[in-house]
Amino acid sequence: MIQRIQTIFLFLIAVAMGVALANPLWEKAGLQAPEMARLTALEFSQQQRASEQAGIPAQVAPTTVVTSVWYLGLLLGLVALSALYAIFQYRNRLTQTALCAVNALMLTAIMGIVLYRTLYAGKEYGNPADQGNFLTGFYAIIAALVFNALANRFIRRDEKMVRDSDRLR
Template sequence: MIQRVQTIFLFLIAVAMGVALANPLWEKVGAQPTEMAHLSALQYSYQQGITTFVDSVWYLALLIALVGLVSLYAIFQYKNRLTQTALCAVNALMLTAIMGIILYKTLYAGKEYGDPGDQGNFLTGFYAIIVALVLNALANRFIRRDEKLVRGSERLR
């Protein structure tokens, strides 16, 4: 049924992905006040002096949007819990890919700006993705628990 606890978790995943799309993920201030690197879901920008360089990371925004859409779709697959479990697994893979992209962009590509020892600050969007990872694990756990309950009750009939 749609009023199960995993529905709340799946909906909160979609909300967290909206937060991740709307808020910055990471920033780093360089040695001089004019040096700054910034990562959002759509672009990776860095400023050195008066020059600003912008790299598009549209694939990151696409993955974030896909996670939100898949979790919303999984809500309405409540009659087929195996499909819901598979969709949660897909979400887990995409969330892992998102975290990998973000960590690569911040820890490796971000080292060349400013102080190499400073890794920068992770912001609201990054933490929303971490919350989505936890919520996805919880949703998957409750979906599997419901499936186990249904299989156990069918065995009694």
């Protein structure tokens, strides 16, 4: 039934993915004041001071280099849609379990992409010893991983309960 606890966890996965899409995942301050690197669900941006060596005066506005990471946003959206679809598959718990497994794989890929972008690609920016700050969007992804594990656990528990009751009939 749709009133089960796993429905709440599946809905919370979709909410967490919305939070991750709407909020920045990571940011790192550079060595100088206007320098900043930021990772969101759709882009990795680096704001740098204008170079004095290129013949540009230091008073010119900082330049921003933006790298698109649209695939991260696509994965976040797919996890949200998959979780919402799994809510309405309450009559077929095996399908719900399979969708939770697919969500776990996609969430693992998302974490891999985020950690690569922040810990390896972001390390080149600014102070290499500083790893930067993980923000709300990153913690929403971690929450979604936990909610997915809990939803899968309760779906399997319901399936076991149904099989045990069928055995008694």
